[in-house]
Amino acid sequence: MLVSRITARGRRWIRSARRSVRVVAGCALLVAAIAPPAAAQPTNSRVTLIVPASAGGSTDVIARVLGEHMARTLDRIVVIENVSGGATTVASARTAASAPDGTTVLVAQLPLLAAPFLFTGLSYDTRTAFAPVGLINAGHTVLMARKQLAQSPTEAVAWLRANGTSANIGHGGIGSSGHFCALLLARALGVRPAFIAYRGGGPAMTDLVGGTLDMVCDQSTNAVPQVQAGAVQGILVAGPARIASISAVPTAAELGLPDVSLAVWHGMYVARSTPTAVIGRLNAALGTALADQAIVARFGQLGTSVFPPDQRSPQAHAAMFEAEYQRLGSLLSGMGITPQTVE
Structure with missing residues (x-):
């Protein structure tokens, strides 16, 4: 009798379990149908x-x-x-x-x-x-100089032309936009300054602000805040037009260096x-x-x-x-x- 009662309950449990499985399976199919592809x-x-x-x-x-x-x-x-x-x-x-x-x-x-x-x-x-x-x-890139290096962008370019072999120019790393800018500038002036490579423009800027470097070439996104703050001198923009937020900084062409032009994109x-x-x-x-x-x-x-x-x-x-x-x-x-x- 005990066995019979257990068997009957077992049959009822199995029927209930089957209904639950069908409901879960149906829900799974619905979710699969409305969910976006995994990719x-x-x-x-x-x-x-x-x-x-x-x-x-x-x-x-x-x-x-x-x-x-x-x-x-x-x-x-x-x-x-x-x-x-x-x-x-x-x-x-x-x-x-x-x-x-x-x-x-x-x-x-x-x-x-x-x-x-x-x-x-x-x-x-x-x-x-x-x-x-x-x-x-x-x-575009911007050339900056340490404070007191020169009184004007024109004087800064003249200083670099006269002191090219002893000057240094920092940049954010070999192959960076600042590196290309520095190469173009050196070729245009016919000088061979020391190119100092950093692991990014941030450390280079830190040394320029601290007076360790003479100049730094970097993208405008890094240059503009420092020029605006007066922490460094803006010397030239390596592009076809001045940058409105630092409008006092001339273009390279205005300083007689039309070949110093470099577009930068991310x-x-x-x-x-x-x-x-x-x-x-x-x-x-x-x-x-x-x-x-x-x-x-x-x-x-x-x-x-x-x-x-x-x-x-x-x-x-x-x-x-x-x-x-x-x-x-x-x-x-x-x-x-x-x-x-x-x-």
Whole structure:
């Protein structure tokens, strides 16, 4: 009797369990039907923006301005990680080897493209290791001098021409925009100053403000605040027009140096095999940030401007990347620079 009663209860439990399984299975199918594809978003809650230089430099500023806004759009934690070393190649190598899931994003400028023309033995192929996400901003470099070096930009250029062999010019690293600016300036003046490479524009600026360096070339995003504060002297803008926020600083052409001109731009990159849907989501978040007028205004104050909407797609970025890769290769070859072992 006991066995019979247990068996009857067992039959009722089994029938109830089967109904529960059918309900759970139905819910699972419903969730699967309405959920976005797994590849449409990063696979964890954190996205890391890799900055290939020390904190405080121009690329670091760009990443931090964008990171907070993109975090809200992506509904993800966005972390800024400064990975310096190897003239930005350490950060590039890390991104190239990262999981292709959109959680590691490199914020880079000219050194990424210039690396193959400057260094041998890279662990990645610059042209095939990365997938462009979108273009961010474009601007120009600024030459600055330590305080009291000269009374005016004209006098500062004359000082460098007269003291070229004993002068020093700091920059944010081999292959950086500041490095290119310094090379163009030295060639235009016919001098050979000491070029001092740092792991980012931030440390270089610190030494310029402290009077250790004579001059520094860096992007406007790093230069403008220091010039405005009177911590350094603005000497020239390596571009076709003055920067409104530091309008007293002349262009290189105004000082008789028209060949000292260098456009600088930033873009975002992920590992090459990252799914198109993930890249699209990152690109959309970037576009939303660049459409924010507060960010547009902030960039304008720093002497740089966002790319227009029709130039922000991954495809437009890829085209820009290839054109600039060729341009920088020709520039470096023309200067007689040959690849060296990366340190």
